[in-house]
Structure formats: C-alpha cells, structure tokens
Amino acid sequence: MRRIWRMLPFALVGVALLVDPATAGAARWNLLVQVVLFTLVAAVPGYLTRHVSYVDVAWPWGLAGIGVVTLATADRLGVVTWAVAVAYLAMGARMGLWGLVLSWKHGWWTPGAPKAELPRYRYQRRRWERQGFHSEAWSVQFEIWMQGLANATVLAVPAFVVAAGPQGLSVWSAAALILWAGSYVLESVADRQKQRFSARGGSGTCDQGLWRYSRHPNYFFQWMQWNALVLLALPALLARFHHTALPVWVLLALGLGLASWALYVTLTTHTGARPAEYYSLRKRPDYAAYQATTNMFFPGPVRSPQQVAE
Secondary structure, eight states: OHHHHHHHHHHHHHHHHHHSHHHHHHHHHHHHHHHHHHIIIIIHHHHHHOOSTTHHHHHHHHHHHHHHHHHHHOSOOOHHHHHHHHHHHHHHHHHHHHHHHHHHHTTTTSTTSOOOOOHHHHHHHHHHHHHTOOOHHHHHHHHHHHHHHHHHTGGGHHHHHHHTSOOSOOHHHHHHHHHHHHHHHHHHHHHHHHHHHHHTTOOSOOOSGGGGTOSOHHHHHHHHHHHHHHHHHHHHHHHTGGGSOHHHHHHHHHHHHHHHHHHHHIIIIISSHHHHHHHHHHHOTTHHHHHHHSOSSSOOOOOOHHHHHO
16 A cells, blocks of 8 residues: 555646646657556566566666657647757666666576676665565566656656747756756766776775765766756746646646656665665775765765764
8 A cells, every 4th residue: 555655646647647738648648658668678577587677678768758759749849849858868868778788788688597686676675575565576566667657657747848838948948958968968977987987997986086076976967857857847837827727737846846856766765875875885895984974965075084073
C-alpha cells in the first residue's frame, strides 16, 4: 500500500495531462511510447532476470521519446518548443547511449550470460529488506514501472506545457535555456573529469575539478537541468491559467514541482548519492575524509580539518 501511495501524485498529474485539451494528444502518445519502451526494454528482461538495471536503458530513452513526441504533436513548432524538445533529446541520448554501452559490457542482453546488477540496485535490495518487502519479482517491477510512470507524467509536464504555450523567446525563456545549457555542459565536464582521474590510474577518491566542491557535481548539474526546464515552462503555465480548468491547472503546477522534487530525491537518496557513497566508503579508505570536508550535493567551499573538528 505504501508503494501505491507513492505512485498516486504522479498518476494524478498524468490524468491532468490527458484531460487538458492542450496537452492531451501529446500525453496519449507519450503514454503509449513509455509503456511499449519500458515493457520491452526493462519489464520483460527484469522479470526474466530479476534485475532492475535494464531501467537505466529504458528511462533515458524514454526522455528522448518525450522529445520526439513533443515535436511530432505540437501545433506550433516555435523556438521554445524546438529548444525543449532538443533538451530532452540531448539528455536522453547522452544517458541512453551510456546505458547501452554499460548493458553490452555487462552482458545484459546475452542469453545465459551472468548479469551484473548495478550497485545502486543492489543497494535497493537492502532497502526492500529493511522495509519488509519480500517479493523480489514485485519489487523489481515496481522500481521499473515507477520510473516509467515518472516519464509518462511529471517528467513530461515541462515539455508538453511549453509546447502548448507562447512560442516567442522572452528574456525569461532565454535565461532558462542558458541555465539548462550551462548545466548540461558542466554535468558532462564533471563526468569527464572523473573519467580522466580513473584513466590515470587514480585508486583513491577524485577530489579534482568540480569534484573538489561537491561529492556529486554530475548529479547536481543534472538536477539543475530539470530546474531550468521547470523555469522554462512557468510562463506557458501562467498563460494557460484562464484557459484551463482550475483543478487541472493546479495539477500541472504540481507536476512542475514534482519534476524538480522527484529528481532531487532520486539523485540524492534513491539511486544517486546515497547508494554510491555506501560502496565508496567500503572501497576507498580516504572517502570518509572527503565526506567530512566536501558538500555532498550543492557545490560549496572545501572545509579544512580544523573546521571539521569544530
């Protein structure tokens, strides 16, 4: 029952997308895309192998699917609609290509080959045990379809609201797009810095570049991309206030808030920072000192050992 309650706000936002005439067409097509994609790429393989990791392929390509649906269903392809669609395509393709490489490397699609579950989903099993969830098959499917539900509802709200709104490029829209582009670049920079550190044979903790100011700068800038999309959608949502039934408008506004909140919780707690740090503490002797001197998520100044002691 706890899991059903977690899904309810997302489902209500999905209903609002389907009911609002301005977003209904895109929402219906997106629902179909996400159901087909998650069924074939994640749910069926997950059922056969009891692994959640397939969702790391389905989820980002689902974001790319939102971008395609936005372009295919928009009545007007103005600059902001093109921009938001390209943002979804860029985010989805970047993570989706990496997911495909990872899945091929670990033999997820090879029949009979041993499947390596990603650490964050191994950590999820610890949560299931603590929370009293004993059915592995149901837990795997819940984790997969919760991400599918997010793609079909709250994570699609920024794109579909933007596509239904004014198409002119205002100062606000330009600022939001600059924020998105800067955050996208900085996420890529953070990942590249970590890759270079590992390629040079770094066996300890990477505390160079952006990693000096945050233990998870890639997650922070990924979250900021979603905040930028929420900001981009606000003028379009406000413009629809007098043209949308109030309950529907409120749910769409809730959807924008949930898009930011859901990514924050995911990246800091659910499958992001917390599982990563659980394993980092066990693999890297210097990680505890890194935790003590460096912010987990929000970038900030490095604390000295004296400050930590105080």
